[in-house]
Amino acid sequence: MGERPLRNVDLKVVEAFGQEWARFTNADLDPMELQSMFDDYVAVFPWDELPPDPIGFDAGCGSGRWAAFFAPRVGHLHCVDASREALDIARQVLRGYQNVSFHHEDLSSFGVGDGTCDFGYSLGVLHHVPDTAEALRSCTRKLRPGAPFLVYLYYDLEGAGFVRRFLHQLVTAVRIVVSRLPRRPRHLVADLLAIAVYWPPARTALLLEHLGLDPSRLPLFQYRNRSFSVMRNDALDRFGTRLEKRFSRDEVRNLLEQAGLVDVEFSEGPPWWVAVGRRSSQVR
Numbered sequence: 001m002g003e004r005p006l007r008n009v010d011l012k013v014v015e016a017f018g019q020e021w022a023r024f025t026n027a028d029l030d031p032m033e034l035q036s037m038f039d040d041y042v043a044v045f046p047w048d049e050l051p052p053d054p055i056g057f058d059a060g061c062g063s064g065r066w067a068a069f070f071a072p073r074v075g076h077l078h079c080v081d082a083s084r085e086a087l088d089i090a091r092q093v094l095r096g097y098q099n100v101s102f103h104h105e106d107l108s109s110f111g112v113g114d115g116t117c118d119f120g121y122s123l124g125v126l127h128h129v130p131d132t133a134e135a136l137r138s139c140t141r142k143l144r145p146g147a148p149f150l151v152y153l154y155y156d157l158e159g160a161g162f163v164r165r166f167l168h169q170l171v172t173a174v175r176i177v178v179s180r181l182p183r184r185p186r187h188l189v190a191d192l193l194a195i196a197v198y199w200p201p202a203r204t205a206l207l208l209e210h211l212g213l214d215p216s217r218l219p220l221f222q223y224r225n226r227s228f229s230v231m232r233n234d235a236l237d238r239f240g241t242r243l244e245k246r247f248s249r250d251e252v253r254n255l256l257e258q259a260g261l262v263d264v265e266f267s268e269g270p271p272w273w274v275a276v277g278r279r280s281s282q283v284r
Contacts, residue, residue, distance in 0.1 A: 008108035008131050009082045013243045017128070018085030019183055020240060021063040024233040025089050033227055038069045041123050044267045044276045045150050047073070054118035059107050059139050060125030064090030070121075071097040078103060078117075080110045107135040114141045121150035124237070127245040136259035143279035149261055155272035156246035167219065171238075178239040186240055194235035198223055202231065222270040249273055 006014070026034060053075030058067045061079035063086060071077050071094060079094070080103040081087050087102050094100045103110055107122070107129060120139055129135045136151075143149060157168050178189050202223035205215035215221040223231055247255065249266065252273045256264050261277025 004105055004109055004111065006082050006106045008129055008135055009106045010128075010130055010243045013128055013241055014082045016179065016186075016240050016242070017062065018083035019187075020233070020236050021083070021086045021089045023187065024229075024236070025063055025093065026065045026233075027093075029229055030227065033230065034065060035069075036225075037230070038066060040267075040269065040271060041066065041152060041274055042069075042150065043269070044265050044274065045121070046148050046276065049146075049148060049278075050074075051118055056117050056119035056121070057110075057112055057139075057142060059110075059120060059122035059135075061090050061102075062086050062125075064093035066121070066123055067100065068093055068097075071100050074119075075099060076101070078110075078112050080105055080107065080112070082106045108138045110138070110142075112142050115144055117142045118144060118147050119149070120147070123150070123152040124154075126151060127154045127247070128241055128243050130243065132245060133255060133258065136255055140260045140279055145279055145281040147279050148276050149256075149279065150274070150276045151252075151256070152271060152274045153252050153255075154244065154246045156248050156251075164219070172244075175239045175241070175244065179242045187236060190236035190239050191232055193239055194228065194231040198231040198235055199228065202226065247273065 055076045056070070056074055057078040057080060058070065059080055061067050061081050064079060067077055067079050067090065076099045078101055079087070079090055081090065082105065084104055087104055091102060103112070105111060108131065120143055122139060126132045126135055139149060157165050178186055181189065198220055201218050201220045205218045205221035206224035208215040208218070209224060215224060252275055253264050256275060256277045260280045260282065262280045264275055264277040267274040
C-alpha cells in the first residue's frame with residue numbers, strides 16, 4: 001500500500017520546516033541547554049501516570065530533538081511528521097534507539113491505531129496546521145481513555161498593553177514578508193533578526209537578573225539564558241513560516257476539551273501555552 005496523501009497541511013509550511021530542521025539539527029547544541037528546554041515543556045507532563053513500557057506518539061516530531069528525551073523512557077515511540085526532510089534528520093538523531101518508528105503523514109490522518117497509545121505530545125506544531133481542531137481530535141483518538149496528551153501552542157497577547165500589541169502587529173507584518181522569501185534570503189534575514197531582535201532584549205534581561213531585578217517585563221526575557229544558536233533557530237521558526245495561529249489560555253482549554261481531553265492543566269511559566277489533558281472515556 002502507498003502512503004496516505006497529506007491533507008491537513010500547508011505544503012509551503014511543511015517545506016519551510018523541513019529546511020529549518022536540515023539547518024538546525026541541534027547536533028552541536030549543549031546537551032544541558034536542550035535538557036533545560038525540554039524540562040520547560042514537560043514540567044506538567046504526568047510521567048507517573050504512564051504504565052510500564054508505554055506506547056506513545058510525537059505529533060510533528062521535526063528533527064526528533066524532543067523524541068530523543070522521550071525514547072529512553074518509553075516502550076515505543078511513533079514519530080509522525082509531514083516533512084520527509086525533517087524525518088530524515090529525526091532518523092539520524094534517533095538512530096541509537098530501536099523502539100522508535102517513523103511515519104510520513106499529516107496529523108489528521110496518521111496511521112497509528114485509534115485507542116492504542118498511552119501518551120502523546122505535540123510541541124510547537126498545531127499552531128502551524130490549517131485545521132488545528134481537527135488535528136487535535138485526531139491525536140486524541142489515538143489515546144487510550146485516561147492517557148495524557150501534552151501540547152504547546154503559541155499564546156496571543158491577551159491583556160497586553162498598546163506597545164506590545166503594536167510590536168506584535170509589526171512582527172506579524174515582517175513575518176508575512178520574510179516567510180515568502182526564497183530559502184537562502186529567508187535564512188539570512190532570520191539570522192539578522194536574531195541579532196537585532198532577539199539578542200539585545202535577551203541579554204538585557206540577563207543583566208537585570210544579575211542585578212537582582214525582575215526581567216520578566218522585557219520582551220523575549222525567556223531567552224536570557226539561551227545560546228545564540230537557539231535564538232537563530234527560533235527566529236527562523238518565528239519569521240520563516242507562512243501560517244501561524246495564536247491562542248488565549250481559555251481558547252487552548254476549549255480546544256483541548258472539544259477534542260475530548262479532560263482535567264486540563266497549564267504550565268505557569270514560559271513557553272506559553274504548555275498544557276496537558278487526559279483522554280475522556282466518552283471520546284468515540
